[in-house]
Amino acid sequence: xxxxxxxxxxxxxxxxxxxxxxxxxxxxHSDLGRMFLVLAFFYFAVGGILSMLIRAQLAxxxxxxxxPEVYNQIFTMHGTIMMFLFAIPAIEGLAVYxxxxxxxxxxxxxxxxxxxxxxxxxxxxxxxxxSLFAGxxxxxxxxxxxxxxxxxxxxxxxxxxxxxxxxxxxxxxICAAVELTVSILKYRAPGMSLDKMPIxxxxxxxxALMILTGFPPLILGSVLLELERAFGLPFFQTDLGGDSLLWxxxxxxxxxxxxxxxxxxxxxxxxxxxxxMARTTLLGYGWVVAAIVxxxxxxxxxxxxxxxxxxxxxxxxxxxxxxSTLVAVPTAVQIFAWIGTLWKGxxxxxxxxxxxxxxxxxFVIGGLTxxxxxxxPFDWQVHDTAFITAHLHYVLFGGFVFPLLAGIYYxxxxxxxxxxxxxxxxxxxxxxxxGFHGTFLAMHWVGLLGQRRRIHTYDADAGWTAINLFSSVxxxxxxxxLAMVLVDVILNLFVAVRGKRNPWNAGTLEWATMAPPPSYNxxxxxxxxxxxxxxxxxxxxNRIAGGEGYLGQPRGTLRExxxxxxxxxxxxxxxxxxxxxxxxxxxxxxxGLFFLSLLVKVYWIVPIALIGVVLLACRWVWGLxxxxxxxxxxxxxxxSLPPAAETAKSPGWWGSVFLLIADATFxxxxxxxxxFLWTIAPGWPPPEWLQPLAPELAAGxxxxxxxxxxxxxxxxxxxxxxxxxxxxxxxxAAMGMLGVAVATMTGRVPAPTGHAYGAALLVVGGxxxxxxxxxxxxxxxxxxxxAAGYVSVTRKAELHIVRLWVDYAAATGVIxxxxxxxxxxxx
Amino acid sequence: xxxxxxxxxxxxxWLACFGAIYGLHGLSCSATFEPDLPAGAAxxxxxxxxxxxxxxTVQVCLLFALRHRAFASGSGFVNRVSAILAWTSLAAxxxxxxxxxxxxxxx
Ligand code: HEM
Ligand SMILES: [Cu+2]
Numbered sequence: 001x002x003x004x005x006x007x008x009x010x011x012x013x014x015x016x017x018x019x020x021x022x023x024x025x026x027x028x029h030s031d032l033g034r035m036f037l038v039l040a041f042f043y044f045a046v047g048g049i050l051s052m053l054i055r056a057q058l059a060x061x062x063x064x065x066x067x068p069e070v071y072n073q074i075f076t077m078h079g080t081i082m083m084f085l086f087a088i089p090a091i092e093g094l095a096v097y098x099x100x101x102x103x104x105x106x107x108x109x110x111x112x113x114x115x116x117x118x119x120x121x122x123x124x125x126x127x128x129x130x131s132l133f134a135g136x137x138x139x140x141x142x143x144x145x146x147x148x149x150x151x152x153x154x155x156x157x158x159x160x161x162x163x164x165x166x167x168x169x170x171x172x173x174i175c176a177a178v179e180l181t182v183s184i185l186k187y188r189a190p191g192m193s194l195d196k197m198p199i200x201x202x203x204x205x206x207x208a209l210m211i212l213t214g215f216p217p218l219i220l221g222s223v224l225l226e227l228e229r230a231f232g233l234p235f236f237q238t239d240l241g242g243d244s245l246l247w248x249x250x251x252x253x254x255x256x257x258x259x260x261x262x263x264x265x266x267x268x269x270x271x272x273x274x275x276x277m278a279r280t281t282l283l284g285y286g287w288v289v290a291a292i293v294x295x296x297x298x299x300x301x302x303x304x305x306x307x308x309x310x311x312x313x314x315x316x317x318x319x320x321x322x323x324s325t326l327v328a329v330p331t332a333v334q335i336f337a338w339i340g341t342l343w344k345g346x347x348x349x350x351x352x353x354x355x356x357x358x359x360x361x362x363f364v365i366g367g368l369t370x371x372x373x374x375x376x377p378f379d380w381q382v383h384d385t386a387f388i389t390a391h392l393h394y395v396l397f398g399g400f401v402f403p404l405l406a407g408i409y410y411x412x413x414x415x416x417x418x419x420x421x422x423x424x425x426x427x428x429x430x431x432x433x434x435g436f437h438g439t440f441l442a443m444h445w446v447g448l449l450g451q452r453r454r455i456h457t458y459d460a461d462a463g464w465t466a467i468n469l470f471s472s473v474x475x476x477x478x479x480x481x482l483a484m485v486l487v488d489v490i491l492n493l494f495v496a497v498r499g500k501r502n503p504w505n506a507g508t509l510e511w512a513t514m515a516p517p518p519s520y521n522x523x524x525x526x527x528x529x530x531x532x533x534x535x536x537x538x539x540x541x542n543r544i545a546g547g548e549g550y551l552g553q554p555r556g557t558l559r560e561x562x563x564x565x566x567x568x569x570x571x572x573x574x575x576x577x578x579x580x581x582x583x584x585x586x587x588x589x590x591x592g593l594f595f596l597s598l599l600v601k602v603y604w605i606v607p608i609a610l611i612g613v614v615l616l617a618c619r620w621v622w623g624l625x626x627x628x629x630x631x632x633x634x635x636x637x638x639x640s641l642p643p644a645a646e647t648a649k650s651p652g653w654w655g656s657v658f659l660l661i662a663d664a665t666f667x668x669x670x671x672x673x674x675x676f677l678w679t680i681a682p683g684w685p686p687p688e689w690l691q692p693l694a695p696e697l698a699a700g701x702x703x704x705x706x707x708x709x710x711x712x713x714x715x716x717x718x719x720x721x722x723x724x725x726x727x728x729x730x731x732x733a734a735m736g737m738l739g740v741a742v743a744t745m746t747g748r749v750p751a752p753t754g755h756a757y758g759a760a761l762l763v764v765g766g767x768x769x770x771x772x773x774x775x776x777x778x779x780x781x782x783x784x785x786x787a788a789g790y791v792s793v794t795r796k797a798e799l800h801i802v803r804l805w806v807d808y809a810a811a812t813g814v815i816x817x818x819x820x821x822x823x824x825x826x827x
Numbered sequence: 828x829x830x831x832x833x834x835x836x837x838x839x840x841w842l843a844c845f846g847a848i849y850g851l852h853g854l855s856c857s858a859t860f861e862p863d864l865p866a867g868a869a870x871x872x873x874x875x876x877x878x879x880x881x882x883x884t885v886q887v888c889l890l891f892a893l894r895h896r897a898f899a900s901g902s903g904f905v906n907r908v909s910a911i912l913a914w915t916s917l918a919a920x921x922x923x924x925x926x927x928x929x930x931x932x933x934x
Contacts, residue, residue, distance in 0.1 A: 185831070193902065193904075194830065194902060194904060194905060195902065195904030195905075286904060286907050286908050286911070287911065289908050290908050290911040290912050290915065293834060293835065293838060293908075293912055294838060294912060294915045294916075294919075296838075297838035297839065297841065297842050297916075298838075298919065300842055301841075301842060301845045301846075301923065313852070313856050315852055315926060315927070316849065316852060316853075318926035319845075319848075319849055319852075319923060319926050322922055322923045322925070322926055323845070323919075323922075323923050326919055326922055326923065329915075330915075566830060566831065567830040567900065567901065567902050567905065568901070568902070675850070676853070679853055679854055680853060
């Protein structure tokens with residue numbers, strides 16, 4: 001088979017539907033990555049226009065087109081859109097597009113999940129955009145502090161748009177994070193051991209893990225605040241045992257890691273692009289990996305530095321001040337690695353390099369003002385002034401937008417297969433750079449002079465007028481520069497001349513395929529033995545196209561790829577992907593219906609939407625797996641591998657593990673919140689405790705233990721080739737017993753609207769019941785699958801996935817019961 | 828998986844200890860407990876210094892364990908990265924728990 005015939009056959013298997021209807025059914029990561037990026041940059045434009053409105057309003061003390069109500073919506077939506085609808089999705093888009101290409105594989109781990117995540121983002125974003133145009137946008141600032149955003153002070157629907165819309169969008173971030181984690185750990189070219197991974201993959205891996213542990217606290221906070229607003233459960237009302245500080249803890253428990261979630265991938269772009277521009281390799285690969293892991297962990301120990309002015313005890317302040325100064329160390333390690341790389345290389349000042357230099361300068365200044373505000377007395381002075389907004393833009397724009405633009409220009413020849421021919425990009429860079437510094441240097445200055453953030457006007461004789469005008473004019477220069485970047489990119493995508501493969505002479509795998517890459521990425525999967533495979537073997541592109549790697553022989557209509565052992569990169573299983581489908585967009589629409597009915601408070605639709613989600617999810621999973629044992633199949637180069645359904649640790653198992661890590665973080669935050677209210681909130685003890693009930697506790701613990709044991713028995717029986725359906729149903733019954741216990745506990749909670757104690761227990765019980773229901777559903781589904789012949793001694797993957805969820809539900813169910821019973825017994 | 832755990836374990840333990848000490852501090856300052864104890868504040872501070880000591884000890888043990896042959900990974904890269912991170916976590920533990928020695932107030 002020659003290369004052209006192989007291309008035709010593979011493309012017929014992998015291509016998405018032709019025409020624009022293909023957008024709705026595509027599950028291809030290149031398509032979805034591009035869709036993510038386009039939508040994210042659309043929101044960048046929207047957020048940018050809002051920031052122009054802000055600067056226009058602040059240009060003089062007499063601007064009057066936005067009164068305080070409108071102004072509040074504008075800056076809140078600017079911050080919200082930039083953080084949630086631009087920065088995170090842009091990163092997701094870039095990673096979704098690039099990661100399989102960098103890792104030398106054909107798609108991400110769960111193609112349909114990529115699509116589902118995208119549509120959740122699209123629908124959730126549309127909800128927020130609608131609120132903006134309807135004039136009912138959120139207006140409580142991007143961090144939405146109660147009591148301002150509570151039911152008493154913000155009775156309108158504005159805040160609900162934020163809480164519900166952002167939670168919906170967050171689903172997409174969690175989906176992408178699970179998917180990227182599993183893809184990076186398992187879906188790589190054979191031979192690509194951990195230390196041969198491109199450095200960008202490490203950054204994305206760490207970022208994805210941070211999303212899994214950083215976003216759940218915010219989702220919890222949003223759920224609690226929405227429960228307070230919709231049903232009067234008083235989590236944040238001090239007079240009823242709540243505490244508005246709880247929101248600040250939950251928000252910043254998310255919010256500080258969020259800053260690094262945005263920064264790390266951008267740094268990953270720098271670590272990827274810089275060595276290529278300097279015509280060398282990254283200095284200190286192992287140190288950089290260690291630095292990003294350390295940075296990720298440290299960033300979870302910093303959140304209180306956003307709360308230095310809330311009157312927390314001084315020892316707490318000392319802890320977090322110490323931790324805050326510590327993060328400078330791993331950041332410095334990276335910066336030294338970059339400087340060292342420049343030193344040992346021969347840097348070439350091409351356009352991506354310009355943006356990287358812009359990043360260096362800006363980010364270092366942002367880092368310095370960051371150290372300034374980590375010093376508590378200084379922070380007391382500048383808290384809530386324009387100094388802080390200036391600082392955060394140096395970090396976000398300097399640390400994120402500059403590297404992102406470097407990355408866009410770097411990968412543009414890959415996206416388009418074309419060669420830039422105008423010099424528009426260089427002029428645009430000059431405008432962006434000058435405009436940015438003009439805008440925000442001035443804002444540092446007025447901030448020090450005392451101008452508060454989030455004010456829609458100021459006194460003419462405050463002495464701030466000239467500085468503000470300068471800032472506003474600069475911001476329009478910045479906007480013109482960004483518009484030119486857009487024009488430049490569009491011209492490139494559509495009218496530039498065809499370019500040659502690998503114009504930068506980079507060593508990573510994405511350049512070893514066609515540009516733009518074909519639907520299947522690699523005609524055959526290369527065997528990797530170096531960190532820069534394209535440098536190590538200049539003939540690699542031809543060998544890949546010639547089918548000399550793995551899976552070079554298309555098989556029927558199967559979309560096939562390989563998974564590898566995590567550490568060594570030895571190939572271990574064959575994966576068959578599902579084909580194009582409209583299921584993800586349908587499921588996302590029904591999920592959207594669920595959120596929408598909560599938003600407009602039409603509660604009878606909620607259960608209908610939930611049932612729809614469950615049915616579609618069953619439909620989704622039913623299509624996977626097969627009814628016959630297949631055994632190892634040849635994958636080329638004389639190797640045969642079994643399909644992934646014939647292992648205990650299938651891709652679905654790995655996905656479940658990481659999803660459960662996010663879930664456990666959510667539960668942990670819930671317990672933290674409960675403990676926080678109990679110990680810190682002023683309105684305690686509650687008027688009435690829950691009465692402990694021994695039979696309830698005993699039934700629950702008994703059910704949980706029985707479920708865990710019976711599930712293991714089911715797996716054992718299946719492994720022995722005996723029928724497993726009866727024990728599976730018995731496990732279901734045991735789950736039921738645990739469910740009844742948790743439900744009675746939840747039903748007995750005293751006065752949930754009267755005191756935060758009851759409200760918290762209600763949520764704890766609800767959480768337990770939800771997971772028990774989920775496990776029960778899976779057990780029922782599993783027993784049907786067993787009856788339908790999808791499970792055998794070798795095809796055991798589903799059993800092990802269900803076991804994870806049963807164990808989790810049993811453990812959390814028991815913890816819920818203990819949380820309700822034990823503290824009462826102690827007091 | 829075990830190689831991923833080898834890399835993550837030391838900073839994970841740092842985070843857990845940091846959270847635990849901060850939680851203990853929250854407990855010590857909560858109104859429900861303090862007045863019930865004679866010389867309450869001193870006992871709590873002793874407890875926290877103890878907790879800081881335990882955290883440091885655990886990190887030192889981890890450092891030895893990760894360097895030990897019995898727990899080493901087959902990959903030299905993983906061994907190197909986990910060793911760097913174990914040292915980093917030890918330093919972070921010392922640095923972030925020293926405030927308990929210097930400051931004790933709940934004000
Ligand atoms: C395109 C150029 C940009 C300009 C001219 C700009 C301008 C501004 C201004 C003037 C404020 C202060 C509003 C006030 O306090 O009244 C602000 C707030 C903010 N900006 Fe930007 N910004 C830009 C880009 C970005 C980007 C790229 C991000 C994040 C990735 C971002 C995130 C934020 C956040 C989080 C706030 C705080 C909102 C709040 O106080 O609730 N901005 N921006
Ligand atoms: Cu922070």
